Amino acid sequence: MKAFKILIPMCLLCLLVLACAPKVVEKERVVEKVVKQTVVVEKVAEKAVKPQATAASGPAGKEAKPGATAAPEVAEQGRGISGLSAMSYQAGRKIIKDGKMDLVVADTDEAVDEVTLRAVTRGGYLIALETYLEGGFKFATIALGVPVEEFENLQRDVRAIALRVLKDSAIGVDVTDEYVDTQSRLANLEATQARIRQFLEQATTVEESLKVNEQLAEIEAEIEKVKGRLNFLKDRAAYSTLTVNIQPERPTPTPTFTPSPTPTATPKSTPTATPTLTSWKPGETFKSAAGTLSSVVTVLVRVVGNVVIYLVVVVLPIFSPVLLVGALIWWLRRNKAKKPQ
Numbered sequence: 001m002k003a004f005k006i007l008i009p010m011c012l013l014c015l016l017v018l019a020c021a022p023k024v025v026e027k028e029r030v031v032e033k034v035v036k037q038t039v040v041v042e043k044v045a046e047k048a049v050k051p052q053a054t055a056a057s058g059p060a061g062k063e064a065k066p067g068a069t070a071a072p073e074v075a076e077q078g079r080g081i082s083g084l085s086a087m088s089y090q091a092g093r094k095i096i097k098d099g100k101m102d103l104v105v106a107d108t109d110e111a112v113d114e115v116t117l118r119a120v121t122r123g124g125y126l127i128a129l130e131t132y133l134e135g136g137f138k139f140a141t142i143a144l145g146v147p148v149e150e151f152e153n154l155q156r157d158v159r160a161i162a163l164r165v166l167k168d169s170a171i172g173v174d175v176t177d178e179y180v181d182t183q184s185r186l187a188n189l190e191a192t193q194a195r196i197r198q199f200l201e202q203a204t205t206v207e208e209s210l211k212v213n214e215q216l217a218e219i220e221a222e223i224e225k226v227k228g229r230l231n232f233l234k235d236r237a238a239y240s241t242l243t244v245n246i247q248p249e250r251p252t253p254t255p256t257f258t259p260s261p262t263p264t265a266t267p268k269s270t271p272t273a274t275p276t277l278t279s280w281k282p283g284e285t286f287k288s289a290a291g292t293l294s295s296v297v298t299v300l301v302r303v304v305g306n307v308v309i310y311l312v313v314v315v316l317p318i319f320s321p322v323l324l325v326g327a328l329i330w331w332l333r334r335n336k337a338k339k340p341q
Helices: 002-057 072-091 108-121 148-161 176-202 206-238 282-338
Strands: 095-105 125-134 137-147 164-174 239-248
Touching (some): 137 148, 176 206
Antiparallel strands (some): 137 239
């Protein structure tokens, strides 16, 4: 019995040791990884310090002069490492870039050809081109699509073509989050589609098949919509858009000398004669009044004649049947009234 009491605690102790062993091993592995990473960091730091110490000490092991700076190669290595980090960061992002530039060039046609050639050389393509005349000068608006990694390079190429850059703007929209969310949504929809297809295979009646098929059609339509949005974001982020407005250099107008007008003498006004009152002549006044009366009578006669002619020619033919019918009715009533009762 005593041996049995001693054996039970020993078994419990063994089980406790076995349970803690994996954790101890795991901790040891973590410590080993940390130590290895520390050693790698120390080696990298040692490689970076050696060129700096060599440049500071100078040739033949001379001591470094006070105020000596580190070798430029170290700075270049640092910039290279940071540039690689930035490139690796941007490579995983989905950024839609758009730019706009207003240029003044020597020749519009040559500038259009040169800008298009630079875009094609950078792997881009022509989206739209519009040329128009204004005031005898030719203007152009050109839209280009270029791979996103060549966007800044194309901007520099276009600046080199212009005599002057009037406007230069660029904007970028990060759609990485939307792209990732759309991918997750597409995966969920496709998983739902697979489950619905299983339900369709397990349907036993026509009604169940129709209901499941209706849900499957809705899911498939949503999948197509999400795929379209995903492709749009992918293609739009892969190629940036650059719009270039081109205008020619206009000649500076030369000022022309305009001579001041010579003063001219103001002509003097000649005095006008004042009218003199004439004597009263009753005979001439009577003749003038008679002529006026004759004119008025003539106008009245003409008006009355025109009215009579209008009544006879226009009104009388229209109303004559009515008048005849009215007269006939009146005559019949009159004869009926004269007959004895």
